[in-house]
Amino acid sequence: MICEICGNAEATIHIQEILNTKTTEVHLCESCAKNKGLKDSFDSLQFSFVNLINDIVNPQDNTEEIIQIKCSLCNTSYNDFINKRLFGCSECYNSFKDFIPSLLRKLHSHTKHIGKIPSKSLSMIKNIDRIETITKRLKNAVEEENYELAARLRDEIKYLKDKYAKK
Amino acid sequence: MPKNKKIKYSRWLDANGPNSNIVISSRLRIARNLDRTQFPSIANKTQTQNTVKKINNAINTNPFFKSCTINTINKLSEKTKNLMMERDIINKDFLHGYGKELIIAKNEQYNILVNEEDHIRIQVIRSGLQLSDIWNTANTIDNELERNLNFAFSEKYGYLTACPTNIGTGIRASVMIHLPALKLLTQIGNLFKTIQQIGFTIRGFYGEGTDAIGDIYQVSNQITLGLTEKEIINNITNITNQIINYEINARKEIIEKDTLSITDKVWRSYGILQYAKSLNLIETMNYISDLRLGIDLDILKNINYSMLNRSYILIQPGHLKSIYSEESESNLNILRADIIKNNLKEVYK
Numbered sequence: 001m002i003c004e005i006c007g008n009a010e011a012t013i014h015i016q017e018i019l020n021t022k023t024t025e026v027h028l029c030e031s032c033a034k035n036k037g038l039k040d041s042f043d044s045l046q047f048s049f050v051n052l053i054n055d056i057v058n059p060q061d062n063t064e065e066i067i068q069i070k071c072s073l074c075n076t077s078y079n080d081f082i083n084k085r086l087f088g089c090s091e092c093y094n095s096f097k098d099f100i101p102s103l104l105r106k107l108h109s110h111t112k113h114i115g116k117i118p119s120k121s122l123s124m125i126k127n128i129d130r131i132e133t134i135t136k137r138l139k140n141a142v143e144e145e146n147y148e149l150a151a152r153l154r155d156e157i158k159y160l161k162d163k164y165a166k167k
Numbered sequence: 168m169p170k171n172k173k174i175k176y177s178r179w180l181d182a183n184g185p186n187s188n189i190v191i192s193s194r195l196r197i198a199r200n201l202d203r204t205q206f207p208s209i210a211n212k213t214q215t216q217n218t219v220k221k222i223n224n225a226i227n228t229n230p231f232f233k234s235c236t237i238n239t240i241n242k243l244s245e246k247t248k249n250l251m252m253e254r255d256i257i258n259k260d261f262l263h264g265y266g267k268e269l270i271i272a273k274n275e276q277y278n279i280l281v282n283e284e285d286h287i288r289i290q291v292i293r294s295g296l297q298l299s300d301i302w303n304t305a306n307t308i309d310n311e312l313e314r315n316l317n318f319a320f321s322e323k324y325g326y327l328t329a330c331p332t333n334i335g336t337g338i339r340a341s342v343m344i345h346l347p348a349l350k351l352l353t354q355i356g357n358l359f360k361t362i363q364q365i366g367f368t369i370r371g372f373y374g375e376g377t378d379a380i381g382d383i384y385q386v387s388n389q390i391t392l393g394l395t396e397k398e399i400i401n402n403i404t405n406i407t408n409q410i411i412n413y414e415i416n417a418r419k420e421i422i423e424k425d426t427l428s429i430t431d432k433v434w435r436s437y438g439i440l441q442y443a444k445s446l447n448l449i450e451t452m453n454y455i456s457d458l459r460l461g462i463d464l465d466i467l468k469n470i471n472y473s474m475l476n477r478s479y480i481l482i483q484p485g486h487l488k489s490i491y492s493e494e495s496e497s498n499l500n501i502l503r504a505d506i507i508k509n510n511l512k513e514v515y516k
Contacts (some may be wrong), residue, residue, distance in 0.1 A: 073203060073205075074205050074206075074209060076209065084208060085330060086206065086208050086284070086329045086330050087206065087327075087329055087330075087331070088205060088206055088208070088209045089203065089204060089205050089206055089209075089319075090200060090202050090203055090204070090319030090321075090327045091203060093321060093324060093327055100324070100331075103331055104324065104331060104334065104392060107331055107332055107390075107392075108334075108335065108390045108391065108392040108393055109366070109390065109393065110335075110390070110392050110393020110394070111323075111324075111392070111393070112323060112324075112392075112393060113321075113322070113323065113324055113325025113326075113334075113335045113336070113392055113393070114393060114394070114395055115325060115335060115336040115394065115395045115396050116306075116309075116325075116326075116336065116395075116396055117320070117322075118313050118318050118320050118326075119310070119313065120313065120317065120318075121318075121320050121322070125322050128322070
């Protein structure tokens with residue numbers, strides 16, 4: 001069997017992942033396995049495997065763009081993440097939002113949190129919803145050239161953002 | 168054996184939890200991070216200092232944490248760090264580096280690691296199978312910490328962690344479980360397959376993969392996102408109960424099909440532990456495994472699980488050196504044989 005990454009050497013490493021009832025297989029040669037960071041311990045194996053899956057199962061057309069992304073807060077790059085398998089800060093989850101959902105689906109078979117919410121965030125979440133709704137209304141007001149309404153809505157958004165920022 | 172060297176043991180070694188004949192301990196780990204703050208792997212000194220300041224402040228200003236002691240890892244001796252590693256409180260990645268703290272509650276009810284892979288890791292360990300109770304404790308600790316800290320949280324993805332394998336609930340629930348009968352019946356391979364197919368991980372607690380020293384395994388949840396915390400706890404509790412049943416049936420089969428064989432095995436192991444002059448770590452763990460089984464099958468009397476649990480700790484290199492004040496590596500096997508003999512003797516008085 002030929003290595004699925006380089007397409008040249010003989011595949012000597014065969015990995016099978018079973019997630020719920022879905023089975024995925026990957027076959028690679030030794031040097032590609034090394035390049036992908038395949039180490040001996042189980043934890044590294046689990047995550048390197050995710051890298052492999054991302055490359056093989058979901059080839060990225062816009063890989064060039066993704067590589068350019070850096071976190072707006074901590075400056076972690078896509079490559080930093082792939083090498084360390086760690087993000088740099090909470091803001092990374094926003095900066096890299098294009099590939100987060102598929103990554104999480106591979107790791108957890110789910111992409112949405114349904115568990116505990118910190119009590120401070122309960123009001124934040126309501127606030128965010130409100131800000132989003134009002135922003136939409138602001139957009140409409142501007143399109144309809146209702147500038148007086150737009151000004152009032154903008155003030156309200158500022159008020160809500162300040163209120164949340166203080167907490 | 169040095170007289171009366173007093174050793175404080177973690178409560179969970181006392182083996183008084185449910186199913187502690189098979190489940191040695193349950194543990195829960197909750198990962199939390201501060202919002203909009205560099206995670207430990209990339210934080211510089213100033214950022215780390217800030218993080219530590221905020222977390223220490225949250226601990227010091229909250230009466231809930233008044234019985235906790237904050238230990239700065241850098242200030243601990245190599246000896247103490249080794250002892251903590253042997254007790255499975257910290258791992259070797261936590262030994263070095265700036266800004267790492269271990270916060271221990273009274274009676275080691277729980278501990279909090281600061282600046283491990285995440286800013287905060289709450290850890291609760293108890294004897295036997297009691298993950299629901301552990302979750303209640305850990306949840307309360309989380310709520311108390313949250314009073315004075317802003318945790319990184321997103322409505323979509325839940326609690327944000329340095330590694331995406333922990334995201335969402337941020338909880339890793341695991342059990343440390345003793346499966347000598349399944350091993351004897353060569354059923355461990357099948358067990359591994361079954362467990363891995365339903366989204367859990369199982370590995371030898373000491374040693375790699377299916378090769379578990381002392382027949383001790385760890386089962387933990389793999390998925391942390393998309394389930395509620397209670398669902399995760401329920402799932403792993405249910406699986407553990409199933410594994411317990413498999414092990415119980417396997418033990419029954421062994422004692423019924425060939426009583427002499429297992430009785431002989433247990434007593435031989437006891438004999439070696441009682442009379443050997445030199446014991447290496449791996450063989451000792453395996454003999455202790457036989458004794459654990461022997462207690463459950465009523466082959467050995469006047470010996471209890473808590474004694475054996477403590478032995479796991481005592482026979483490790485750091486603890487031996489600490490108890491006997493020995494520096495020389497080459498004597499360790501002799502010291503080990505001595506301490507085991509003395510510990511078993513205690514019980515038989």
